[in-house]
Amino acid sequence: MKMFEFSLRFDISACQKSIDAIDDLLFEAGCGDALVRHSRKGEIQIDYNREAESALMAFERAKSEVLCALPGARFLEAKPDYVSPSDIAANYQISRQRVLKIMQTKGVSIHPMTNVGNTQIFRLASVMSQLEKLGTPIVDATLYEAAEAALKLNSEAQLLG
Structure with a gap:
């Protein structure tokens, strides 16, 4: 297993949840290895240090966790790109x-x-x-x-x- 550092950015304006509720839902979904940054534009960027067999597996699992935790969220960007x-x-x-x-x-x-x-x-x-x-x-x-x-x-x- 390798450790990967990456970030995912999502539009969460359709989720209609408080910052605390979003953080709790993400933690419960498995994003405990991440730092969530909220913007005023209804976006979040989540910075990960995640262990996985491959980077693609780490990215896809993280993206899936967020989309399951926050129905209505829309994936915007993955970093580093x-x-x-x-x-x-x-x-x-x-x-x-x-x-x-x-x-x-x-x-x-x-x-x-x-x-x-x-x-x-x-x-x-x-x-x-x-x-x-x-x-x-x-x-x-x-x-x-x-x-x-x-x-x-x-x-x-x-x-x-």
């Missing part, structure tokens, strides 16, 4: 400038999926895979596995609309 150059630098313990230089090197096929203002946004699993091909080893195998699982869940959520 979307990252900035600063996030990549933090994961690899190198400078942001070094990350940008690597990405500007000819022959490197690391392209942003979008831009938010002046910040480029990448898919972490894709970046880690490309960096490994360039000879930069994956620093944390569980992070890579979690990034792949987050990418899969987010892609499925986009297809469902």
Whole structure:
């Protein structure tokens, strides 16, 4: 069994429950290994440190627990998936400038999926895979596995609309 760190974000505006009731329901559903953060927009982000055979199993079990505990909740996003150059630098313990230089090197096929203002946004699993091909080893195998699982869940959520 491996330990995975990840987050899931849900829209819970349709649940019509108090913060305390939501926390109690999530704990009873098996989310005792998580930290629940509530926003004013009717969303929650749940940060997990969960042990499982695979990241995908951990993500799917956590998502299922939340959806069972909070009927009407809607899955929004799994993390780690979307990252900035600063996030990549933090994961690899190198400078942001070094990350940008690597990405500007000819022959490197690391392209942003979008831009938010002046910040480029990448898919972490894709970046880690490309960096490994360039000879930069994956620093944390569980992070890579979690990034792949987050990418899969987010892609499925986009297809469902």
